[in-house]
Amino acid sequence: MKKIAVLPGDGIGPEVMAEAVKVLDAAQKKFGFELAYTWADVGGAGIDNQGKALPEPTVTVCEESDAILFGSVGGPKWEHLPPAEQPERGALLPIRKHFKLHCNLRPAKVFKTLVDACPLRADIAKDGFDILCVRELTGGIYFGDPKGRHGEGPEETAFDTLVYSRFEIERIARNAFDAAMKRSKKVTSVDKANVLTSMVLWREVVTEVAKEYPEVTLDHVYIDNATMQLVKDPHQFDVLLCGNMFGDIISDECAMLTGSMGLLASASLNETGFGLYEPAGGSAPDIAGQGVANPIAQILSATMMLRYSLDLGEAAGTIETAISNVLEAGTHTADIAREKSTVVGTAAMGDAIVAEL
């Protein structure tokens, strides 16, 4: 019996979470494993019901679980709050820090049947691409000290510190190389070593770690060039290794380049295999409550959870195949609908995947 903290959050979070749980329930029957869910408030729901984006009881639920299945947080309702108290920053950053979720994995893959959704020219998109962004998630400029404001008038300054230790870089680099060993054995490290001292260390350490993986090819690319190369020819990349802020930028660019944000999942892991699993897209308040949101990103987040935190890789693979089959059969939610699609809503998509299972 494994315990799952289920944090649906805001916007479309609750709707798509319901479908992920539906699919997990079907998988339990089929594969004979057992999950116990505890639901808890987070984000705007945390603010509204318990006064803050990450209420203590929610932290406790997560601590007592084997994994966190996370929906999405944020919306116009909470945008007047100071940034640090808003759902996104107030929930995501402290949860990453508290559970030491240093490794963010974001696969950006174009599904075969959906290549035409890729915003790139057909001759560049070709058969799609399959990139894994490995982003350091608990260090860098997001958490570096000091941060603050000084002075007054025109001379007033505000500052942040971008800092990385050798240890932090080694750890995330190993995550990237380990992942590459299971894929096409190619890592591209993204930095700005031509300008930043922290990135000189980044490049040095990544180069050293690469020696432990003689089968893996390592390239280095500057962040500015990376954003260009992704647009010019995404096929050249397999695993992209980035620090926290560059990873934020690059993984979102990769996600958009697939043309189907509603299909992208992510995992944020710590060193013990504990993790938080969430869709790459946001809470989409504009379509919340209408039953039209695509639940696949949330369901794929659940399969990442089965694979990375619960050692249930077979069940995960079976669900993923079921999703591919449903997509290939032309069953699509509105966000990915094309000419000959059968367009379905959130719940019907969940049902179709369960039926295919």
Add this chain to the structure above:
Amino acid sequence: MKKIAVLPGDGIGPEVMAEAVKVLDAAQKKFGFELAYTWADVGGAGIDNQGKALPEPTVTVCEESDAILFGSVGGPKWEHLPPAEQPERGALLPIRKHFKLHCNLRPAKVFKTLVDACPLRADIAKDGFDILCVRELTGGIYFGDPKGRHGEGPEETAFDTLVYSRFEIERIARNAFDAAMKRSKKVTSVDKANVLTSMVLWREVVTEVAKEYPEVTLDHVYIDNATMQLVKDPHQFDVLLCGNMFGDIISDECAMLTGSMGLLASASLNETGFGLYEPAGGSAPDIAGQGVANPIAQILSATMMLRYSLDLGEAAGTIETAISNVLEAGTHTADIAREKSTVVGTAAMGDAIVAEL
């Protein structure tokens, strides 16, 4: 009589610079103004001939001039040097700092005849787009103190400081709003105010400066979202206002999205109107010396110089029209060649533009 410091640099720099000077010579005859050129070493050429990427005599030449026309620097020959001594960092960063070139303008425009070169899907590229990136160039994490390395072993850290003052933000924001007043009166400011303290100040100050420009619409977008929106729908942007590092990233993404890097110019200005003008692309060592490089980015850099530092807007406009006409007539260098192009080399492209003048 105006004095121009001509710094051709490395790779294709000298070849394309020759064409820019050819066009400037023709413009002098036509419009009756006079330029005096002083040529000087920079980048790898500086290292090879005078021992450093930005030799003192070159700085003196620039100080005694009314503007700097810059080629491009860097290449494999100098990549073994420590980052701070390499041509790019060793020349560009100190020259920006020395001449206080705080305002970098990078137009990213798709030429009507070359819309099909845009790497985006035809329905997204539509009739192209026309974005002006306004990047702060002498502050932020590029130059912030402290920067350095501490400690040993796994605990060794390396760090950089992202710092902005109210004054610096106000100054670059005014540059962006002034530019917007001459365009479609829309500024999008790129930040990461949901995570970085420096970017909270950025957003505050930009919002204040906007009040001085009631006709201009101001939007704020997070850097991660900006990289996505550019791919999804570049038409939504007009003037993009960014700090130093985000501007580095965003302006390169915009440049690549035009599909014709060989056509993009840039200006780096200080408060007195003095400036450095350079192509957006690099030194392209792979094609250097072959007479095939596209000189248009260098020629357009020269027209920006006429307009911004020499108050010769009419001559600039006439050269720009000549370039458009040559491109529309199908005279193209190899990098932008398409089915029915007349493909020409570097010098022939310069000649064609002079003839059109």
